[in-house]
Amino acid sequence: MSQRIANIPQRRAIIDRRALTEKLGALEGDDPAKLRQAATGLLKQALADGRAEIERRFLEKPSSGLSTAAAGAFLIDQLLRLLWDFTIRRLYPNNNPTNAERMTLIAVGGYGRGEMAPHSDVDIGFLTPWKQSAWSEQVIESMLYALWDMGLKVGHSSRSLDEMVRMSKSDVTIRTALVEARYVWGDTDLYEEAARRFEAEVQRDTARQFIADKLAEREARHQKMGDSRYVVEPNVKEGKGGLRDLQTLFWIGKYAYNVRRAADLVEAGLFTAHEYRQFNRAENFLWAVRCHLHLIAGRAEERLTFDVQREIAERMRYADRPGKSKVERFMQFYFLQAKRVGDLTGIFLAHLDEKYAARGRRFGLPTIRRTPRKLKGFVLDRGRLALPSDDFFQKKPIRLIEIFALADLHELEIHPLAMRAASRDAKCVDDVRDDPRANQLFLDVLSSPRDPETVLRWMNEAGVFGRFVPDFGRVVAQMQFDMYHHYTVDEHTIRAIGLLSRIERGMLAEDHPVATAILPQIVSRRALYVAVLLHDVAKGRGGDHSVLGAEVANELCPRLGLTPAETETVAWLVRYHLLMSATAFKRDLADFKTILDFAEVVQSPQRLMMLLVLTIVDIRAVGPGVWNGWKRQLLGDLYEAAEEVLRLGHKHKGRGERIAAKQQALADELGWDDDQLSAFDRRVSDAYWVAEPLDVLERNARLVNASEDTQLAIDAEIYPERDATLITVYAADHPGLFYRIAGAIHAASGNIIDARIHTTNDGRALDNFLVQDVRGQPFDNPEQIERLKQGIGDALANRVRLADRLQKKPLPRPRAEAFTIAPNVLIDNRASNRVTVIEVNARDRPALLHDLAQALFQSKVTIHSAHVATYGERAVDTFYVTDLIGDKITNAGRMKAVERRLLEAAETSDPAKAA
Structure with missing residues (x-):
């Protein structure tokens, strides 16, 4: 029995095995089919009663995820034991079993770990010493039919010990399930023999390959699920930062270090006591969310969709706060836990890297070219920036910014143990917020001509970003409760900065030819990067985030070292960052007053160019599928019309000239003579000629x-x-x-x-x-x-x-x-x-x-x-x-x-x- 199951209070209130044994023993008759049907009815009722009691306890303590999952596993344990005993004593008694008729029942996968959500599959295995006997087949078949009749979804296998070893060696999924195998009932000697053989014949000397397989599997799963832990409808089980990531760490720890429970990861040196507490807190929260999901859906549902987020926030007793609803507070805490899972994964992999990858390629990390062993006081450990001492950041807090600036400048990775230290010491960066050099280093990273998105994401993962720019820290892990935005505010912002960098480097010229062409003409590129950083920074404050964001820009930009002119530009861009999309998508661009009103607010060609680029990256960073050719065309039309007004004033090409030019172009395209064109012109109004582009005409x-x-x-x-x-x-x-x-x-x-x-x-x-x-x-x-x-x-x-x-x-x-x-x-x-x-x-x-x-x-x-x-x-x-x-x-x-x-x-x- 797992430790969590053993710690469940008042277990008999969930299921009383002794009382049920008596009821099953009192069943009369000799017909195995009728007996099994009667027994199944009793057990099915016990399952329903037990689930109701677990749900009652859970709703009283709606954040008790791990204990609820353990209670679910305990309930299934007891039912399986009752069914096993009833089957071999009453249905198919075998008073003198041979050695070949020994059999043991094991729990595998999540059930083996002693964790079950209300509607999780029951994953079990039947083990026999050799090939199954006729009696064993009868017992297994009868038990499975009974479990199905109880309404349980069962994942099962029946194997001899030799088959178990052979299949575990050839299939990493089977091997993973058996890593967590737990004895449920049956022959204990057989179970212990199976455990010994698994360790000696499957597990020994294969840890490195198992780790590589599990990390590759994890990477493929992340790609399938969107490769971000900040999608606003996350998959609690399979998504990045979800339960499967925590379970992967435990599988690897168990396989490589033989830990029996997650707490043993501390003794193995993989986590500090503080990190294990973070692990446990994240796991408990994610399990609570998953259990609520199952109960609300009435089935095994793993995706935290909008329609259940509000209900779970209510169940978990979140409250509204000024500028932030209870569902947004709940989801912000969810994303903070997902972020913590990512941090713990990095630390965990760093230890594995030291032990298993010292002689070759690092786990999940690319090979880096050779570089000097030292860099500005930092140590280079196989191409990664590492620390010469554990108190390196504490001695000189500016290094918390410098390490990211060096990583960007030299295109290096940061050692996960250095990231661990940065997370721990992030609060020290408070002391250098007003340091001109620290601000210059940060601005260099933000507006880097290389890959600012990756380095800023590292800085955010370490918690340094939000401490150095507290206004940004307020939107870390903050979701927007709507179906338009796919990511949290911080993830959306970092993606927008990445898109700006890619456009500037010419990587998206086919998608954005106008933006790519005008970026070299923008006088202050760093003002544009700062505007992208701050455009959504005031979300969740209970007012117009554009107006409030402009106020933030006026305060922050001078600290970052921007000139008064740049500060004014950034504040204006933040204030009006929605103007261009609102005008292009909601107004008639054929109405010249629309263009004049827009140009009157913009006032300068430089602002227009910057606003176009900001609008593009803001829309594209919302999520996949949001940007399309229609939006590209409308924004392009508005940009060209406004640029003409700003360049030439109101005395641009007159309405009559534009109509005449379109008419001539149409006549040329269709091969019309003057009479044909005049006939068509008499039929339609001037407004028609202005409104429609040439291809539609x-x-x-x-x-x-x-x-x-x-x-x-x-x-x-x-x-x-x-x-x-x-x-x-x-x-x-x-x-x-x-x-x-x-x-x-x-x-x-x-x-x-x-x-x-x-x-x-x-x-x-x-x-x-x-x-x-x-x-x-x-x-x-x-x-x-x-x-x-x-x-x-x-x-x-x-x-x-x-x-x-x-x-x-x-x-x-x-x-x-x-x-x-x-x-x-x-x-x-x-x-x-x-x-x-x-x-x-x-x-x-x-x-x-x-x-x-x-x-x-x-x-x-x-x-x-x-x-x-x-x-x-x-x-x-x-x-x-x-x-x-x-x-x-x-x-x-x-x-x-x-x-x-x-x-x-x-x-x-x-x-x-x-x-």
């Missing part, structure tokens, strides 16, 4: 020319430059056309990301939609495209009931219900000279755009363009509208009525309720 013109005699023409083709499908509808204009088209697209699982609505001078609608599928990709399958076109045609001809089809569509993000989003409507008459701009913020769901457009139709307004931006579970839909005679909506009562209708539409998925 060309597609539209071809469709119009080919559809002179048709009432309805629909074209759909991939638009690769914008990672979308362009759908054009040319039809007789009538009220409600837009919302019907939008509904048909949604019903076909399309997501509209932009829409431009035009009415020709002869009363036809010419509407362009950019559409993506649910994965944010273009519709590229010909059958999908045909279904889209057919769906639009059916909707416009009233051949289908759109409302019914839309109600059956599932949520695009089922976990979005975990978030509380109050719909909000903003009506702005200053954003455009010609139209009223209406912005609606609401929870994203199928057909939201359709419902909002229908509400506007019912409000008797005309939509000229619609722009859709989604941020995880939040949608921001912007409409450029006028009243039916083409004027802005200025009447206060009318605006209030429009607002009310839109709020009702945003709050319900039933369009009829918005009427």
